[in-house]
Each structure stands twice: as C-alpha cells, then as structure tokens.
Amino acid sequence: MEKIPVLDLKKQIEPIRSEIDAAIKKVIDNANFILGKEVSEFEDDVVAYCRVKAAVGVCNGTDAIKLALVALGIKAGDGVICPAFTYFATAGAIAAMGAIPVFADIDPLTYNISLASIEKALKNSKVGIKAIIPVHLYGQCADMDGISNIAKKNNLKVIEDNAQAFGAEYKGEKSGSIGDCGTVSLFPGKNLGAFGDAGMVLTNDQEVESKLKILRNQGNKDKYYHLVLGYNNRLDTLQAAILKVKLKYLDGWNKKRQANADYYNRNFKSLGLKIPFVPEGNMHIYHQYTLRVDGTSAKLMDHLNSKGIDARVYYPVPLHLQECFKYLGYKPGDFPESEKASLEVLSIPVYPDLTQEQLDYIVNSVKEYFKK
Ligand SMILES: Cc1ncc(COP(=O)(O)O)c(C=O)c1O
Numbered sequence: 001m002e003k004i005p006v007l008d009l010k011k012q013i014e015p016i017r018s019e020i021d022a023a024i025k026k027v028i029d030n031a032n033f034i035l036g037k038e039v040s041e042f043e044d045d046v047v048a049y050c051r052v053k054a055a056v057g058v059c060n061g062t063d064a065i066k067l068a069l070v071a072l073g074i075k076a077g078d079g080v081i082c083p084a085f086t087y088f089a090t091a092g093a094i095a096a097m098g099a100i101p102v103f104a105d106i107d108p109l110t111y112n113i114s115l116a117s118i119e120k121a122l123k124n125s126k127v128g129i130k131a132i133i134p135v136h137l138y139g140q141c142a143d144m145d146g147i148s149n150i151a152k153k154n155n156l157k158v159i160e161d162n163a164q165a166f167g168a169e170y171k172g173e174k175s176g177s178i179g180d181c182g183t184v185s186l187f188p189g190k191n192l193g194a195f196g197d198a199g200m201v202l203t204n205d206q207e208v209e210s211k212l213k214i215l216r217n218q219g220n221k222d223k224y225y226h227l228v229l230g231y232n233n234r235l236d237t238l239q240a241a242i243l244k245v246k247l248k249y250l251d252g253w254n255k256k257r258q259a260n261a262d263y264y265n266r267n268f269k270s271l272g273l274k275i276p277f278v279p280e281g282n283m284h285i286y287h288q289y290t291l292r293v294d295g296t297s298a299k300l301m302d303h304l305n306s307k308g309i310d311a312r313v314y315y316p317v318p319l320h321l322q323e324c325f326k327y328l329g330y331k332p333g334d335f336p337e338s339e340k341a342s343l344e345v346l347s348i349p350v351y352p353d354l355t356q357e358q359l360d361y362i363v364n365s366v367k368e369y370f371k372k
Contacts, residue, residue: 001361003308004349007189011353012253016245023241035217036237042244043200049167049247052177052202054209057235058216061163061185064199065093065133067233068181071201071211072131072157074099079127082161083113084318084330085338086135089185090161091319100127101328103320105335109277111290111345112142114337118150131157136165136175138314138347139191139257139287140278144170144178159183162202166192167254169283176202186243191257191287192250194239256352257286260359264289264348267363271370273300288314289350291366297346300369304348307365311348318342 013020027038039057046055058064074080076098082090084103091101102125104117113134122129132151134142144160151158158179162168166184168175176182186198201212214221219230261284265275274292278284293300297313304311318338320330332339348362 006310038241042240050174056212060197061199062089064183079129082133084335135161140284141170164287198239253352288347
C-alpha cells in the first residue's frame with residue numbers, strides 16, 4: 001500500500017481542474033487582481049451558503065480574528081477568553097492586537113471550550129474581559145447556546161473561530177453565523193481551501209461589516225483618505241475565483257468525510273479507544289477524525305506511521321504551556337483536560353478522496369494495533 005497522506009489535494013483538484021483553470025484565466029484576462037469582482041461574488045456566495053448578512057473576504061484565518069477583534073471594539077489590555085486546546089493562531093491573534101488571552105479548559109468529550117471553565121475565568125480574571133472566542137475544533141461547533149447566554153449576562157462579544165468548521169451546523173444554523181463575528185480560514189488544507197492563504201469574516205451586523213471592509217483595506221474610506229489605522233488584509237481576486245468554484249463542491253466533500261467517519265465509527269466501536277463524540281444538534285464536518293487513547297496515543301501513532309499512514313496529534317502542547325505565552329503566568333495543571341487531551345488524541349486521514357481500499361487498510365492497521 002502506498003503511503004496515505006493526511007490530505008491529498010492533487011486528487012481533490014483533478015476532477016475540477018478545467019473549471020478552476022478557466023476561473024484563473026478569467027482573472028488574468030481581466031487583470032483586476034486586487035478586490036476584483038470575484039471577491040464580492042465569492043462573498044455573496046458565502047452569504048447565501050452561511051445564511052448570514054455579510055461575509056468579508058480577508059487574507060487568512062488569523063487576520064480574520066484580528067480584524068474581528070478590532071471591528072468589535074476590543075482594545076489593547078482587554079481580556080479575551082479562548083480555549084487552551086486549539087491552534088496557536090486563536091490566542092496569537094488576541095495577543096498580536098495587544099489584548100490578553102485568558103485561557104479556559106475544554107470539555108473532554110467534544111474538545112471544545114467548557115462553559116464551567118469560562119465561568120471560572122470570568123470570576124478569577126485580573127483583567128477586564130470583553131470577549132470570548134470559542135473554537136469549533138476538528139469540525140464541530142462548541143456549545144453556542146451556553147456561550148451566548150454567558151456572553152449576554154456578562155456583556156461580552158463572541159467571535160466564533162470557525163477556521164476548522166466551515167460548513168458545519170449547530171441546531172440548524174451554519175457555524176460562524178451565530179456570534180457577533182465568525183472567522184474562517186481558507187488555508188489549502190481546510191475543508192474549503194484556497195491555493196494559498198485566504199480567509200473570511202462573517203457577521204450579521206452591517207456596521208461591523210463596513211468596519212471590516214475599511215480595516216482590511218488600509219483604513220481607506222475612499223482611496224487615499226484613511227479613516228482609521230487599517231491593514232493590508234484583503235482577499236486576493238485569484239483566490240476568490242478559485243474558492244468560488246470549490247464552494248459548490250464543499251457539501252459533497254463534507255458528506256464523504258462524514259461517510260468515512262461513520263465507517264471508522266462502526267469499525268472502532270469495540271476497540272480500546274474513544275471515537276468522536278457528537279452532541280445532539282451538531283452537524284460535524286470532520287475536518288479531523290480524532291481518536292482518543294487512554295494514557296497516550298503515541299504508540300498508536302508510531303504504529304500507524306510505520307504502516308505509512310499519516311496520523312497526527314492536533315495539538316501536542318496546550319497553549320498555556322507554550323513558550324511564547326509564558327508571560328501570561330500559567331503553569332502545568334491549570335487546564336487538566338487540555339493537558340490530558342494533548343497526550344491522548346490522534347487524528348487519522350478522513351479526507352473525501354480516500355478509497356475503500358485505503359479506508360480498510362487504515363481500519364485494519366488500527367485493529368492490528370489493539371490485537372497486539
Ligand atoms: C483553530 C484555528 N484558528 C485559526 C487558524 C488560522 O488560520 P490561517 O492559517 O488561515 O491563518 C487556524 C488554521 O490552522 C485554526 O485551525
């Protein structure tokens with residue numbers, strides 16, 4: 001069996017290559033590379049897809065969070081709650097804007113931010129907290145009803161970090177459409193990926209939309225008239241043209257991921273590991289299919305890697321223990337569920353183009369490990 005990568009983009013692109021080539025050619029023919037019409041066309045498509053009032057194309061998912069923070073009025077020195085178990089960029093974006101990441105622990109079943117831990121952070125924080133950034137980790141939404149209630153009671157803004165869950169649903173609503181803003185990463189490896197960096201901010205507030213549009217474009221209200229200190233954070237026309245083609249295929253790809261996940265679930269049920277838990281009301285789009293092994297997943301990972309299967313740990317070090325966040329003063333033991341998860345999780349390939357033969361090979365390799 002040939003190696004099974006974590007994702008096979010060449011296979012994904014092949015069947016839609018001519019459509020993408022035509023879209024790229026059109027952009028080159030028009031030579032309108034900055035905020036060309038494909039950007040607003042893609043934004044309109046995302047508005048319809050996410051059933052949201054506005055979608056603002058930006059350059060990546062990290063800057064999407066930064067712009068959302070600024071557009072929602074979060075200032076330097078403000079505290080922003082986010083989970084300790086997420087990709088660096090969630091907290092990195094908060095810190096880059098001069099705000100203070102205030103970590104919370106996760107729910108051990110869903111790996112998403114825990115409501116009890118948010119309440120604890122609100123009670124104990126020495127800085128004034130102004131916002132919460134729940135992360136929809138691995139492709140399913142955090143407990144948005146609970147988070148919205150806490151936010152309302154404490155007058156906090158909510159930014160959904162929807163980098164990994166674009167297309168997922170929470171109680172019938174699209175992920176990213178529930179909070180004050182939803183941010184999206186369209187990095188090539190995401191379920192909807194560009195041919196480079198790209199991102200998006202979703203919002204139902206038209207005032208926030210116009211702030212985002214000014215902020216992403218150097219603070220320009222009109223060309224050379226700078227209203228605020230903005231950034232160069234625009235979405236490329238070329239990327240928008242590619243994404244516009246790919247968006248049409250996203251639901252089909254996500255359905256295949258769900259079918260692959262179902263197949264794994266059926267086969268792994270009786271083994272000594274935990275399969276993903278999906279609370280009622282959540283539609284999971286399996287950006288990752290993440291197993292959990294009591295104690296440590298390291299040996300299972302080594303076994304699968306030795307069989308040519310690219311299994312990985314997302315993420316091996318929780319953010320409160322990262323060198324770069326030492327200045328925040330956290331210590332081991334502060335977020336036990338995040339620390340435990342970082343030792344026990346393991347994601348295996350679940351991408352839509354996996355063949356039945358590859359799926360069976362992965363299933364048999366996992367079973368083989370547990371038979372030993
Ligand atoms: C949870 C999360 N937040 C933010 C980001 C940042 O997105 P980007 O890489 O597009 O800047 C990512 C990307 O991996 C992510 O997984």
